Amino acid sequence: MKKTVKTLSLLLCLLFMFSVVLPAANGINTAEPGKTAIINPYENIDWSAVRGYKTALHTHTNASDGDPTLKESIQRHVETGFDIVATTDHGTVNYSWADVNENKFIYNVMKLVGRTEGDLVYLGSEGTFDDGRSYVLKTENGDDYLYVDNSQRVMRVPYGIENNAVSVNAHVNSWFVDYHDNSITTYADAIKGVQKAGGVCVINHPGEYTKARYELHSADAYNPESFNYWYHINKFASLLEKYDRCIGVDVNSKGDDRTRFDRILWDELLKRFAPNGKNIFAICSSDAHQLNKIDTGYVIALLPEQTSSALSQALLNGEFFGGSHCIGNYEELVQIASALKEFYGETDLYKEVSAKAEEMAQRVHLIEIGELDPDSSIGVTYSVLDDDGWCTAATQPAITSITIDEGGTITVSSENALLVRWISDGKLIATTTADESSFSVADYSGKLGSYVRAEVFGEGGILYTQPFIISNGASAVKIVDSGFFDFGVLDFLVGVFNNWFEIISRFFSNLF
Numbered sequence: 001m002k003k004t005v006k007t008l009s010l011l012l013c014l015l016f017m018f019s020v021v022l023p024a025a026n027g028i029n030t031a032e033p034g035k036t037a038i039i040n041p042y043e044n045i046d047w048s049a050v051r052g053y054k055t056a057l058h059t060h061t062n063a064s065d066g067d068p069t070l071k072e073s074i075q076r077h078v079e080t081g082f083d084i085v086a087t088t089d090h091g092t093v094n095y096s097w098a099d100v101n102e103n104k105f106i107y108n109v110m111k112l113v114g115r116t117e118g119d120l121v122y123l124g125s126e127g128t129f130d131d132g133r134s135y136v137l138k139t140e141n142g143d144d145y146l147y148v149d150n151s152q153r154v155m156r157v158p159y160g161i162e163n164n165a166v167s168v169n170a171h172v173n174s175w176f177v178d179y180h181d182n183s184i185t186t187y188a189d190a191i192k193g194v195q196k197a198g199g200v201c202v203i204n205h206p207g208e209y210t211k212a213r214y215e216l217h218s219a220d221a222y223n224p225e226s227f228n229y230w231y232h233i234n235k236f237a238s239l240l241e242k243y244d245r246c247i248g249v250d251v252n253s254k255g256d257d258r259t260r261f262d263r264i265l266w267d268e269l270l271k272r273f274a275p276n277g278k279n280i281f282a283i284c285s286s287d288a289h290q291l292n293k294i295d296t297g298y299v300i301a302l303l304p305e306q307t308s309s310a311l312s313q314a315l316l317n318g319e320f321f322g323g324s325h326c327i328g329n330y331e332e333l334v335q336i337a338s339a340l341k342e343f344y345g346e347t348d349l350y351k352e353v354s355a356k357a358e359e360m361a362q363r364v365h366l367i368e369i370g371e372l373d374p375d376s377s378i379g380v381t382y383s384v385l386d387d388d389g390w391c392t393a394a395t396q397p398a399i400t401s402i403t404i405d406e407g408g409t410i411t412v413s414s415e416n417a418l419l420v421r422w423i424s425d426g427k428l429i430a431t432t433t434a435d436e437s438s439f440s441v442a443d444y445s446g447k448l449g450s451y452v453r454a455e456v457f458g459e460g461g462i463l464y465t466q467p468f469i470i471s472n473g474a475s476a477v478k479i480v481d482s483g484f485f486d487f488g489v490l491d492f493l494v495g496v497f498n499n500w501f502e503i504i505s506r507f508f509s510n511l512f
Contacts, residue, residue, distance in 0.1 A: 036441060039469035040404050041279060041318035045302055047401040053083040053306060055299040055320075058162070058173050058204065058253065058285035062116045063102045064089035066289045069121035070097060073294070075129045078148050080295040080391070084311060086157035088173050091165030091182045097123045097144065097156055098137050105182060106165055143308050155306050162204065163190035168492040169209050172246075173285075174201035176312050186489050187239055195245040200315050202283055203236060203249045205259050209492065212265070213258035214378060216364045218331045221261035222268050228494050233268050234484040235491065240269065240280060241479045247315055248281035251464065252324040254288070255296045257379035260328035263464075267426035272479045274450035274469050281315075281466050284322035292389030297324040300399075300463065318466040321399055325391060325461040328381040330364070333357040336457055339419050339431040349418075349459055356382040384461055397434075397458035402465065408441040410452070410468060417458040425449035434458070441470060 060066030061073050068076070070087060074097060077085045087094040090110075092103040100120050110116040123146070126136040135148045144156040163172045164185050172190040177199030181189065187203065194201040207213040207221075210232045215221040224230045240246055249269070251262045269280045284297035300321040303310040314320050327333055334357050340350040360380045366372040384393040395416035403411045412420055417434035422444075429447050430439060434456065441448065453467040487494065 036408055036445075037471040038404050038408055038410070038441065039277065039279070039471060040402070040410075041281075041466045041468070042302070042402045043404075044317070045319055045402075046304075050302045050304050051306075052300040052321075052398065053303055053311075054081055054323075055084040055086075055157075055301045055311070056082050056286060056288075056294070057086050057157070057160075057175070057202070057283055057299055058088050058250070059085065059288045059294065060089055060162075061087060061120075062118050063092050063120055064106055064162075064165070065110050065115040067116075068291050069118065070101070071121045071123055071127075071129075072291065073288070074123065074146065074154070075131070076291045076294045076389075078129070078133075078146070078152060078154060079131070080389075082154060082298070083306065084155045084157060084301065086160035086173075086175055088160040088162045088175075090162050091180060092161060093178055093180050094156070094158075094160040095178075097146065098125055103180075103182070109166075141307070145306075153306065155308070155311075157311065158308050159199070163194070163201075167489070170492065171204040171209075172201050173204050173250075174199045176200055176308060184489060186491075187235070188486070188488070191239055191243045191246045195243045199245060200312055201246050203239070203246065204285075205250050205253050205262070205287065206232070206236065206265055207258045207260070207262045210265075211496065212261045214374060215261060216367060216374075216378065218261060218264060218329065222264040224268065228497075230481070231484070231487075231491070231494050233265065233272075234480050235486060236265070237269055237272050238480045238484065238486065240273070241278075245316070247318070248283070250285055250287075251282040252284040252322060252326070252462075253297045254286060254293055255379075255381050255383065256324060256326045256328035257381055260381075263329070263332075263423075264426060267423065270451050270453075270467055271425055271449060272477060274467065276476045276479065277469060277471060278479075279318060279451075279467055279469055281318045281320075282322050282464060283320075284324045284464065290389075292385070292387065295385060295389055295391060296326050296383075297322070299323065320466070322464040323397075323461060325385050325393075326381050326383040327462060328379065330357055330360040333360070333382055335421070335428055335431070336419065339421075343433050344418065353382060356380070384459070391460065393460035395458065396460035397456050397463055399456055399463055399465070404468070409438050410441070410454070411438045412454050412456060412465065413437065414456050414458075414463075416460060417456045417463075419457040421455040421457065422452055423455065424452045445472075 061070045091106040128134050133149050146154040157175050159178050160175050164170045170187045174194040177197040179193050179197045212221045222229045251266050253259050266282050273280050286293050286296045288294040301314050302319045337354040363380050367374045397417040398415045401413045414434050420432045420437040422430045422439050451467040451469050454465040456463040
């Protein structure tokens with residue numbers, strides 16, 4: 001449903017005693033464009049010297065509000081092939097996997113409100129998992145590693161935490177520095193603290209905070225004509241502009257129900273940053289509170305060595321891919337199904353993707369006619385995981401190299417992939433097969449904005465590259481609009497009110 005901007009603005013004025021006039025949309029003036037140059041975040045990667053490490057950057061245990069103990073969580077990460085794991089409980093800095101690691105205040109509050117239960121079970125210096133495999137923890141050159149059966153090695157990311165534990169979902173994950181603040185804090189507080197300490201952080205699942213997760217259609221989510229989304233786009237842009245240790249946003253996590261529109265936010269931010277030659281990176285994660293969510297989302301970090309310093313630098317440079325076994329966006333699945341049919345015919349995979357998209361459309365229809373409750377019934381996700389969280393696909397897509405030639409052709413080489421989708425300014429520009437995965441910027445010069453990014457799809461899920469910035473002589477644009485004012489700790493009410501307004505609007509539209 002199209003947002004009613006004037007009504008929203010009026011009611012928000014009453015709420016905040018503050019009026020905001022929406023500015024005109026930013027434009028790009030291309031005056032005397034010069035030679036096109038492409039800024040490649042993977043330019044310094046020696047593909048023969050790096051390995052893609054499967055990395056979990058966001059996961060929980062019963063030290064905060066997760067179901068599994070740390071030992072259970074680590075065992076499942078080992079079983080699903082993770083090489084690097086960050087334990088990021090709410091308000092709880094992770095210092096160790098060997099010993100009990102808790103924030104007593106957070107743990108007791110979570111128990112009091114029924115969000116966690118059971119004893120805290122850690123690994124000790126050595127032991128045996130429930131599946132019978134033995135393990136030992138070792139510290140090598142300052143990093144902690146878990147060796148399983150003297151073969152598999154998993155690195156612990158130091159100081160993992162989900163910040164803003166007692167705030168209203170303004171969640172920021174950080175790593176590598178011993179930082180936390182369990183007072184009532186904002187996005188800005190947490191990001192500023194991590195920046196000052198020299199860590200790395202990311203804005204978690206923004207669709208949860210903005211309430212974009214409750215939208216039914218992509219056209220409505222993060223539409224800057226809505227005050228709610230105009231406000232949040234500017235809010236996130238202002239933070240990312242000011243703090244360079246905040247690398248970007250989470251765009252696909254925990255099965256992609258609540259994040260299914262957050263790729264739109266990513267693109268809206270890139271429309272502002274890319275013309276200025278700046279990049280915004282995106283991660284995927286599981287945000288796993290249950291064992292069956294652990295393999296939903298992940299990052300493939302391109303590292304010359306399995307160390308925390310190498311991982312930190314890769315995150316800051318954008319030398320990684322987001323990966324997910326799940327897609328919750330209807331429009332994306334329709335496009336993928338169409339391309340699968342065009343290039344490969346009516347295969348079983350085409351039928352599966354197409355059927356899931358149809359199920360999504362039917363769910364939305366039932367919500368719109370009032371037969372389903374929108375708050376509890378929106379989420380439908382295409383997934384290659386079974387109900388217990390085990391991957392059912394025989395292969396996983398992998399990107400083996402990315403090259404850009406002097407003519408401006410980007411080539412993404414991959415394995416176990418079927419499609420490469422090319423996105424610019426939030427629009428699908430082209431879809432190629434994985435075997436013909438080259439994209440010539442010159443061929444699409446009339447359709448491109450100041451960046452292009454690739455999505456690699458295969459039977460086992462999807463990988464998101466970081467954007468390639470296209471420098472073509474376009475003039476810079478404002479990153480933060482004139483008239484934006486940060487409401488700080490109260491700004492969660494913008495999203496909450498927007499969600500209420502949408503539900504009320506649907507209710508009355510169904511009456512008449």
